[in-house]
Amino acid sequence: MTTIPEPVTRAARAMADRALSWLHANRELGGLPPDTTETMADPDSVYKPLGETTLAASLILRDGVAGPGRLVAAQSLMDFTWEQFGRGDMIYERQLRHTLMTDPLEMYAPFVRCGYRHEGLDRLLAHRSRMRSVNSAEVLPNRRLAVANAARVVGLEHAEDMRTLAGATWLGARPEPWAVNWITAYAMTHTVFHLTDWGGNPSGLPPELASYLHDWLPVWIDVWREVGQWDLVTELLIVGASLEEPYCPPEDWEAIAGLQHEDGFVPRDSDPVDDDPQRRFTDHQHTVVVTAVAGSIALARAQGRR
Amino acid sequence: MSSHSAFAAASDALAACVLGALDGTGGAVQLARYVDDASDTLAALAAVRVLGADTFSPHLLLEGPLPAQDAAVVAKAFDAFPASGASEEAVVARRDHATAVLFARLSGEDTLRVAEPAPVDDAGPAGPAGWAGWCVRMAQLAPLATLVLDGPVHEAARDGALQLCRGVSRSILRRDFPTAVRLVRWLAWLHHEGVGLPLDPGLVAEHVLLVGGAGPRTALDLAIARHLLERRPGKGVKAAHA
Amino acid sequence: MLTQEIALTATPTQTATLSALMTEPEATVSDAPLYTPEAAGLLLALLLLSPKEPKEPRGK
Numbered sequence: 001m002t003t004i005p006e007p008v009t010r011a012a013r014a015m016a017d018r019a020l021s022w023l024h025a026n027r028e029l030g031g032l033p034p035d036t037t038e039t040m041a042d043p044d045s046v047y048k049p050l051g052e053t054t055l056a057a058s059l060i061l062r063d064g065v066a067g068p069g070r071l072v073a074a075q076s077l078m079d080f081t082w083e084q085f086g087r088g089d090m091i092y093e094r095q096l097r098h099t100l101m102t103d104p105l106e107m108y109a110p111f112v113r114c115g116y117r118h119e120g121l122d123r124l125l126a127h128r129s130r131m132r133s134v135n136s137a138e139v140l141p142n143r144r145l146a147v148a149n150a151a152r153v154v155g156l157e158h159a160e161d162m163r164t165l166a167g168a169t170w171l172g173a174r175p176e177p178w179a180v181n182w183i184t185a186y187a188m189t190h191t192v193f194h195l196t197d198w199g200g201n202p203s204g205l206p207p208e209l210a211s212y213l214h215d216w217l218p219v220w221i222d223v224w225r226e227v228g229q230w231d232l233v234t235e236l237l238i239v240g241a242s243l244e245e246p247y248c249p250p251e252d253w254e255a256i257a258g259l260q261h262e263d264g265f266v267p268r269d270s271d272p273v274d275d276d277p278q279r280r281f282t283d284h285q286h287t288v289v290v291t292a293v294a295g296s297i298a299l300a301r302a303q304g305r306r
Numbered sequence: 307m308s309s310h311s312a313f314a315a316a317s318d319a320l321a322a323c324v325l326g327a328l329d330g331t332g333g334a335v336q337l338a339r340y341v342d343d344a345s346d347t348l349a350a351l352a353a354v355r356v357l358g359a360d361t362f363s364p365h366l367l368l369e370g371p372l373p374a375q376d377a378a379v380v381a382k383a384f385d386a387f388p389a390s391g392a393s394e395e396a397v398v399a400r401r402d403h404a405t406a407v408l409f410a411r412l413s414g415e416d417t418l419r420v421a422e423p424a425p426v427d428d429a430g431p432a433g434p435a436g437w438a439g440w441c442v443r444m445a446q447l448a449p450l451a452t453l454v455l456d457g458p459v460h461e462a463a464r465d466g467a468l469q470l471c472r473g474v475s476r477s478i479l480r481r482d483f484p485t486a487v488r489l490v491r492w493l494a495w496l497h498h499e500g501v502g503l504p505l506d507p508g509l510v511a512e513h514v515l516l517v518g519g520a521g522p523r524t525a526l527d528l529a530i531a532r533h534l535l536e537r538r539p540g541k542g543v544k545a546a547h548a
Numbered sequence: 549m550l551t552q553e554i555a556l557t558a559t560p561t562q563t564a565t566l567s568a569l570m571t572e573p574e575a576t577v578s579d580a581p582l583y584t585p586e587a588a589g590l591l592l593a594l595l596l597l598s599p600k601e602p603k604e605p606r607g608k
Contacts, residue, residue: 176509178475181581215504219472222438223479227580309565317569348556356569386556387566397571442574482575 004241004302007250011257012302015266016295017070019288020060022264023053024073027080029281036090049285051107054081056292058110059198063300078114088118095124100137102147109150122154129158141168142187145194153197163206166195171209177216182232185220189235192242199242199297210243221252228270230259231287234294241298248298256291266291312346316353319344321522324357327364328529335364337376354383358405359449360526365412366453367533377413380405389420397446399423400459404450404548411454411546422547425458431469440466441473441489448488448527451495452534455548460495467496471505478510483518487527490514494531508535 004012030049057077060066066074085091085107095104105125108118128134129151135158139147148160166172169191170184180188192213195204205213217240225233234256240247260266265280267273268287274280307315320340327335337354344350354361361380365372389402406420431440444466450459463470470492477486493507515528558566 176475176505178478178505178510178513180479182583185581215468216472216475218437219475219479223476223578223580226480226578227582229580229582309562310568313562313565313569348558348562351556352558352562352566352569355566358570382556387558387563395567395571398567401570445574446571477574479580480575481579484572485574 004246004248004298005250008248008253008298009302011250011253012295012298014257014295015260015291016060016066016299018260018262018264019266019292019295020056020066020070020073020077020264022288023056023285023292024077025263026277026281026285027053027077029278030285032084032090047103047107049282049289050081050084051103051110052286052289054078054107054110055198056289056296057081058113059200059293060296061114062200063296065296065299065303078111078116082111082116088116088121092118092121092124095121095128099128099131100134102137102139102143102150105154106146106150109153112154125151125154125156129156140187141165141170141172142191142194145169145191149194149197162195162204166191166206166209171212174208174212177219180220182229185224185232186235189232189239192239196242198293199238199300202242202244202246202301205243207244210245213239213243214245214247217247218249221249225252225255230256230266230270231268231290234266234287234290238290238294238297241294241301246298246301253298256294260291264288264291309349309352312349313352313356316344316346316349317356318522320350320353320357320361321526324361324363325522325526325529328367328526328533330368334370334373335361335376337361337379338373341379341382348386351379351383351386354380355387355402355405357449357523357526358401359408359452359455360530361405362408362412363452363526363530363533366408367530367537372409372412374413377409377415380409380413381417384418384420389418396423396426397443400447400548401449404455407455407546407548408452430462431466437466437469437472438476441470441476442485444470444473444492445477445485445488448491450548451491452530453498454544454546456545457548459548463492463496464499464501467501467503470496471503474505474510478514483514484524486510486514487518487524487531491527491531491534494534498534498537507531511535 030046030053032046032050036046054077057074060074061071061078064071082088088108088111091104091107094101104121108121108125111117144160145162145165148162148165151158151160169187171188171191192205193199196202197204217236221233221236221240224236233252237248237253237256240249256266265284266287268284274283323340324335341347341350341354362372364370389399389406400423402420403422406418409418410416431437433440435443444459444463447459451463470489474486474489474493477483477489490507490511493503493505493510496503497507511528511531518524520528
């Protein structure tokens, strides 16, 4: 049983529960527009957010640390997104049309984790995993880890060496912590997410990288918290909670929990928040997702589920 | 001109002189000449007080004698701006004491009579200010990061090597290069002391020099850091408590 | 020449100014890295000469 400080578990409980409530209550705002085709002119605006909501719900169900009412809400949320994806048909058609795209696999993985399956997609993904072209498509290192972890979750045969992939990332070089920028910080957080399977397998992170993160996470959390980058800070908190020896600074966790509205909304940064519900969803849904994930992972670690 | 801008300008000018002596381009510092040539004598003496221990860096790092007339100038600076033994500002007291210790070592005279400040209990990185606040204070104590001096502040630096590295990283990311440079002094000092560091001090020093832009005081800090990084450790210099 | 012993003594204000110069605070405003779409996009275009985002293909 790992030691997560009590103020952190208190904060995490509120963060996860409320964020899930908000995602569930506002799920229709994330629905796919009626004329959406599998090609999707702007996947980042709707497709990706649906996938992220699915991810949050899948981790809450996986970790199982939410109360019964919350687990029902998480299940209902997954049913909703599965319907949005045509029970997998849309993901399947997208992969049929675009052989080299990796997002269908990444969208599908959280569903598989929670017991949803699409027969055609299973066969297609298995077929793709045998292709050299698919396996050597040019992709950023942290994205290769995303695909590798998704493939593992879905149960595809082609197995990548995660440690080798880790070595090719920015984090893998254990670089100068003072030479980082905003987007690279996100590349780093995602590297940890995929190596640890979203905090579910802390030992998936090589020990030298965990040690490096123990040294420098406090700096990055401090720097980006000071300039109000709440979304990034919460991702950094997930990273800390995913280490074998967790790094969960109570003051920072309480700060994020303190920013969360009663209804679960969490602003992505310190800029003014739009009043329009659709705009709010578009701008801040990612941060609410991240908050739900952070809370769930910390609670799971605290309860010794990992 | 306000006294703040006058004193700051004089400090820059003196830093440039000291830098010249340190780099070997300007000969000896010639403090007496610097003060005599200054239009605002009080500001010039203030500059000597501000730079404090760093005024002696050429003598300390290049091992040249401190001329008597320069020693007299330092004494004058302490006459004009007496060190308050009961200084509320712990940092000022520490810096003044360090100046006095080095002065005594280099001039052979104990004429400045600055008492050693009482130790501050929660002065370490685990104190209420946290590692970030502690690093800001250590940046203010950068003139202590030099040869010969050793004492409670230096002990805290040895124990807080990781925190100092965090502080440097934080200041660079905030683009607060003057603070970063002062912390680099500490990294350079730790490196000279043989303390293991999770950062490459030479790389950081070069980075803040290139990216941070350098006024004379920053350039002086980095030149002293460079000397500490390149100097072979353990040349048998007897430590003086500060 | 300094030997012309003009006895200079700082006023309390000047002493306070000296103290302030010896205890300079860190920068009050952080200039930490934030999202910069210009930097990412422009560089990418220069280096990779990537093709423009294609429209929906003609005929399926």
